[in-house]
Amino acid sequence: MRTPVITLMCVWLAALALAGCTAPPASLSDHDGLVHTPLDGDEGDLVVVVFSSTDCPIANAMAPDIERASRETTEAGGRFYLVHARPELTAERTRTHAREYELTMPVIVDRNHDLVRTLDATITPEAYLLRMRGNGRYDILYHGSVNNLYGSVGNRRQNISEHYLRDAVRSAAAGKEIEVSQRTPFGCYIERN
Amino acid sequence: MHAILFCLLASTTNAADTWSDVSPIVSRHCSTCHHDAGSGPFPLLSHSDLAGRRRFIAEILRRKLMPPWLPGGDSPPLHDDRTMPKTDRTRLIAWLDAGAPTAEGTEPVAITPPITPSFPAGTFTVPLDEPFVIPPETIENEHRFHQDTWCFVIPLDNEDPLRVRGIGWKTAAPQSVHTVTLVADDRGRGRKRDEVDPRVGFERDGDLDRDISGSLGGVGIGLDRMLLPPGFHWSIPAHSDLVAEVKYRPLGRALPLGDQAYLVPADDVASREVIAVVTGVNRLKVPAGEKEHEAEDRFTLPAAFDVIAVIPRARNECRSMRLSANLPDGTQRTLLDIPDWDAHFRRPYLFKSIQSLPAGTILVSRFIIDNTDGNPRNPYDPPEDLRIGRRTGVAGFTLLGAGSDAAASNLLLKTSQRVMDRRGSQTRPSRTPIPSPKAP
Incomplete structure (x- = not known):
């Protein structure tokens, strides 16, 4: 039974690769009131979206590496967004969290789960590296874990030795193929609306 | 056979459980650490605390990652055993899987945060005065990523030997500091190590020559004290320092350590060292x-x-x-x-x-x-x-x-x-x- 499912997924991914994904242009405010449309952009734009949570210990432990990925993305000319998925979060809470964890990228709260549903995010932290095709279409170049700090929930490495997202950003910025485009993310579930 | 199986299942799970049914289980096994001042990364006191994380908590429970308790097998009975009975675990998972229901027409009542008992009368406090900050991530140390450990010398300035029946440690970073073990040092060995390390505190483990780190005992996650049974005491020589080996887990942000050690004097003159x-x-x-x-x-x-x-x-x-x-x-x-x-x-x-x-x-x-x-x-x-x-x-x-x-x-x-x-x-x-x- 497993083989047909995998075949169907491959067909679906291949179709996505040809046609790209299309998203409604979700407009979301950050805690400073600035409006962002993460999935809208010019053809060729690199965009990173990382779903996170203010109190997920796994997402928080990766905050310094997420910040490094953010800086490298913007240095490469791309855009980087940290997206909180818990609807009850206030701007004050996300601002405090960003200050405590020294996060400098735009931080937005996806209260209606528009981005969560569009990208089909399930976990925090969960990273998406996108290449815009224009007109709201994009390709997913990398999806999954930020790094290998956690081998699974409850199994934490002492140190990060593989920086999956940062490596993917570097490869994409250099026009190189991303060796592994999908890594299982481990973390806290997003409870959907 | 089916009837027996049904009865067995019915005795351990109850699909009709609501928050008021399972909150005593949460209070017993989760809220002890999962409150605002506790070692858990988020509070588990209110219905929404659990409902908003129901799949994550259910997975953690299914995989028996929580409550944290390492001993198993045929270990003898231990104090503060955190083993969660199978019936409690099964009921809580079933309630979470069912969508964390509440009783109709009632407002879910939050669990009262636990009150940490005070130390016995006569306990004296020794502050850790060094301005150490837990780094956001593991730093490459002498033991190359072995474990995140830092040591501190805490002068006691005791003119006379001390007889102690309990030790304690309160940390300002309970979610990060997971183990603290203490050694009594009357030869200045910790001070020598501290002097040659230019940083706040010193690297390396807390073993001091023949005195193993923890030779005075220690504390762990959710355990802020270690009290000896009647008839036993630790002896701390005159003019000693406490050398504390602090093991921590970096949490992604810098956390200042403002900790305190506690010593509970022993009054039983006939106790054994x-x-x-x-x-x-x-x-x-x-x-x-x-x-x-x-x-x-x-x-x-x-x-x-x-x-x-x-x-x-x-x-x-x-x-x-x-x-x-x-x-x-x-x-x-x-x-x-x-x-x-x-x-x-x-x-x-x-x-x-x-x-x-x-x-x-x-x-x-x-x-x-x-x-x-x-x-x-x-x-x-x-x-x-x-x-x-x-x-x-x-x-x-x-x-x-x-x-x-x-x-x-x-x-x-x-x-x-x-x-x-x-x-x-x-x-x-x-x-x-x-x-x-x-x-x-």
Whole structure:
């Protein structure tokens, strides 16, 4: 039974690769009131979206590496967004969290789960590296874990030795193929609306 | 047959459970650490605290990652046992899977945060005055990612020896600091290490020559004190420092440490002084890729030993450990069995009843090391050949207890230290022998 499912997924991914994904242009405010449309952009734009949570210990432990990925993305000319998925979060809470964890990228709260549903995010932290095709279409170049700090929930490495997202950003910025485009993310579930 | 099965299931799960039914379970097993000032990363006090994380919590419970309690197998009864009964676990998971329902027409009542009991009267507090900040991430240290550990010297300025029946530690970073072990240092050994390290506190473990880190006991996650049973005390020589070995887990942000140590004076003049007997493996040689390397050590007790507590220690490559006692009458007794070692959740384990081991008992400590990349806690990626030696042990058990009298305790201590010295091929100054009580 497993083989047909995998075949169907491959067909679906291949179709996505040809046609790209299309998203409604979700407009979301950050805690400073600035409006962002993460999935809208010019053809060729690199965009990173990382779903996170203010109190997920796994997402928080990766905050310094997420910040490094953010800086490298913007240095490469791309855009980087940290997206909180818990609807009850206030701007004050996300601002405090960003200050405590020294996060400098735009931080937005996806209260209606528009981005969560569009990208089909399930976990925090969960990273998406996108290449815009224009007109709201994009390709997913990398999806999954930020790094290998956690081998699974409850199994934490002492140190990060593989920086999956940062490596993917570097490869994409250099026009190189991303060796592994999908890594299982481990973390806290997003409870959907 | 089906009817029996149904009855069995019905007795352990109840699909109609609501928040008011399961909140006592949450209060008992989760809220003790998961409150605003606790060691848990988020509070678990209100219905929404759980409902907003129901799949995550259900997975953690299913995989038995929480509540954290390492001993299993046939370990003897231990104080503060956090084992969650199967019925509680099953009911809580079923309630979460059912969408965390509340009773119709009622407002879910939040659990009252637990009140940490105060220390006994007469306890004195010693602050850690050094401005140490826990870094956001692991720093590459002397032991190369072994464990995040930092040590501090806390002067006691005691003119006279102290008799202590309890120790405690309150941390300003309870979610990060997971183990603190203490050594009494009357020779300035900690100060010397502190002086040569230009940073706040000093790196390396808290072993001081023959005094193993934890020879005064320690605390662990959710455990802010260690109180000895009646009839026992620790002795702290005059003009001592406390050397604290603080193990922490970086949380992604800088956390200032503003901690305090507590000492609970002993008032029982007839109590016995607690000594630390160490048994374990001093050398490990495990090739990269070896999945089940077994390391074993045997230590024969030269005198009867009343053991009150045991503190395990091992590297992150260790998967499981077991300490057993082969008694002279041919029987075997398990003292501690940890089937899934996770250094993060280690703590001192106090036996509910004293484990009296006669002279001639062989302590057998056994460790399984997994040096493959399939071990997610292996700090090296890809795995490296593990070749390590350490006089005070690279994986071991520190047994706290006392001989029947001062002479027996001194013999136990001397033999344990001689074994360590022989393995380490070096001799260090002996600690002051325990004085025998003066004749009336």
